[in-house]
Amino acid sequence: MSQHTSSTRVLVVGNGMVGHHFVDALCQQQMGAEITVFCAEPRLAYDRVHLSEYFTGKTADDLALTTPEHYQQQGVTFFTDTKVVEIDKSAKKVKTNHGDWFEYDKLVLATGSFPFVPPIPGNDQPHCLVYRTIEDLEAITDSAKQSKIGVVVGGGLLGLEAANALKQAGLETHVVEFAPQLMAVQVDAGGGRLLKDKIESLGVRVHTQKGTKEIVAGESCRYRMVFGEDDFLETDMILFSAGIRPQDALAREWELEIGPRGGIVINNQCQTSDPDIYAIGECALWNNFIFGLVAPGYTMARAAASHIAGGDDSFSGADMSTKLKLMGVDVGSIGDAHGRTDGALSYTYENQPKGVYKKIVVDGEQKQLLGAVLVGDTSDYDTLLQYALNGIELPEFPESLILPDSGEGKPALGADALPMTATICSCHNVSKQDIVTAIDSGNGSLPAIKSCTKASTGCGGCSALLKNVVDSELAKRGVEVKKDICEHFAYSRQELYHLIKVGNIRSFEELLAQHGKGLGCEICKPAAASILASVWNDFILAKEHVSLQDTNDTYLANMQKDGTYSIVPRVQAGEITPEKLIVLGEVAKKYNLYTKITGGQRIDLFGARVEQLPVIWEELIAAGFETGHAYAKSLRTVKSCVGSTWCRYGVQDSVGQAIDIENRYKGLRAPHKIKMAVSGCTRECAEAQSKDIGVIATDKGWNLYVCGNGGMKPRHADLFATDLDTDTLIKYIDRVLMLYVRTADRLQRTSVWMDNLEGGLDYLKDVVINDSLGIAAELEAQMQHIVETYECEWKKAVEQQESRKRFRAFVNSPEQDSNIVFVEERGQVRPATAEEKASLNDSQRIAIKELA
């Protein structure tokens, strides 16, 4: 044993993810160890798992797992840019590349691994790179800037991640794989085939079964990769991602036991062949296996720390299941994905049109899940993983776990069905019991539970499951999930609505003074403005309201990327006279505005400067136009088809109905925008079933559809009532819309609102058609108030000097924003790009039309 009597001296070689986790774990043991860390990289540990996010804007600081200050506080000594180069096992000391010697009682090797570069002649040229450290990524970024085409050698998990990075950098990207399929470790041949199709459809060229013989100078590109005679690929840069090799040089040279194919041999306590030397993470070989994932490394780190502190945690292997998104393609792999266990049977489901492949591997008795492969849809991953990890007995028909839901519902394995021992987060080894304990000791929210248990702070793969468990446990304890709108109000939108209405509150200032704190923010201000408008319908640019509006509402126009605005006059139901059409053309010509037909059957004029808006609107108003509210969370358009007036199939006047409806609801402020449509027959040319409110003519009247939308998550509207006469139709729409305005969350479209109503569509029908809450008359009266107090905001704005003042570009100068520059394209203006701005001379810029 060592001579010195005080604390144990622990030296840690390598400060990667696992080395760092070890330091944390040992500090937690509170044994007063004297810890010294050697780190070959220029910075302390960072999150290698999320390394690729460096390309999407994360900085080295964002990725850092610790800071020098934090290590200092923990009393950890560290040396960056410092490599350990020699181990003297008998004297128990190590030497660094700077020539210094350090003595140890316990030595921990956490040297990780290095990328394997196949021994291809020409592989050492300047634009031949690897993907492992922040420095590597910097080199890739530099190289990408000087390249048009990039090749990734290796089609494994990391290779595809690297390919994505090259693609994002705008390069024509190829993946060259030696094996017949992609991701051969994790997925089977069927999954690999689908994965290849998907990745290729995203514009990455995949070349399987290609071995590179040499890299020589190219003709059209920097390099040529030669595969065979007349078989080659030209590229400007090459990224090797052909696997990793354990960084075991130190151990090898100083005679610790090494596996036949590399890796430092360890036992369950992570000790090497020298009991005072431990190895953990990707450099360690346990049971002839190297774990290339972070979670097993973390478990090793905890086992080693425990053993050094005299505890008895041990490492007994780890689950290698993974779920990830590669270039937007979901891929999951669990356990024995290839069905190599004796007697294993498998079930496969493939849906080629949808690009989904699922396979489960079960034991001979069909009782236990051994493995799974999921490509294109990993929604079943959490459930399957729990079956596999916890040995939960499979349902009678195991295939039901991967077959599409037939409507009867899948055999659910909710959070409740999991045993307390179930591992929820494998990165940090957090069980369901740990989460329950954390909740019972007072952690009442997801963030609190995350920071207490560390669950979901590693790879993040468990976040959905964690949320499920937490929500279900909190619900069991009667905890309500907080719905505060922001830091300034401890209320939901619905609660604010009631406070404003019942308390007769007329301004944000009153609301803040009575119920809030601080100054408000970009969340609560527009929400309050919208509620005030829905309830009182005051002029939104009135002095007390103007500062609450989002910029689009303040300037009554939609801001574009260069700070100019678009102008969308209302064209009810898309019906427009030739005279008005000419006015739009003339105004656009006069002010040199880009003109486009919108997806909502009207005309958008783009490129108006803030100071031009009132002048342009004066002209439009004079010609009979009014605001189209394209900027507002309110009624947008009521789309129509031509209907019975002209169409040989039409059964009602859909245009007339659409115009009436648009005029009724225009200006209504709501939690989100509202779109409507009226079709003249079941052929549905107005696409009413994709709208918040859809009306379709029948030979007896009108069918009403509600709560549909297009956009990011399209949802078909639900049939609400049939064969209505016009009065009933309007009555129902009044009620549905006002209930929505009253009770929806901010920025919640009608579809999400209804799906979240307890009782859903049936409940809504009950309230609206049967008046089950007895509020129908009130809802209608409130709508009537809005209808009667409608005023065109633009008309009012141009009439009032005070609001017109807001449209000055500068309060102290008549000049214009010199950064707004247009160039011509297809006969119209468009904003110049930054490069164009830098290179254009004055005569190439399109002159700005002066205001009269």
Add this chain to the structure above:
Amino acid sequence: MSEQKWKDICELTDLVDNSGVCALVNGEQVALFYLPASQSVYAVSNWDPIGEANVLYRGLMGSVGDTPVVASPLYKQRFDLTSGLCLDDETISIKTWPVRLHDKAVQLAC
């Protein structure tokens, strides 16, 4: 420290309560925000370095804790009106100017 010279920029009545306006000062666009409750004025650059356009005065004014902020009208990042620091990306900050109300005039030190 060099001596600051206060220069009249505009009238108090040119400002908008709890919101912003823009002034052109020596060729630079200065966004001016006014908080009537505490009679405070803030002056920051009008250039949104993230959206890359001269728009910040058209953003919504609010607070984060005790810090007055403006949220860019383009992509909603918040900037501390006193320091210019972007709260959503601390590697980014915008220029600020010392500013004061003097009688009915808004003055900038430049």
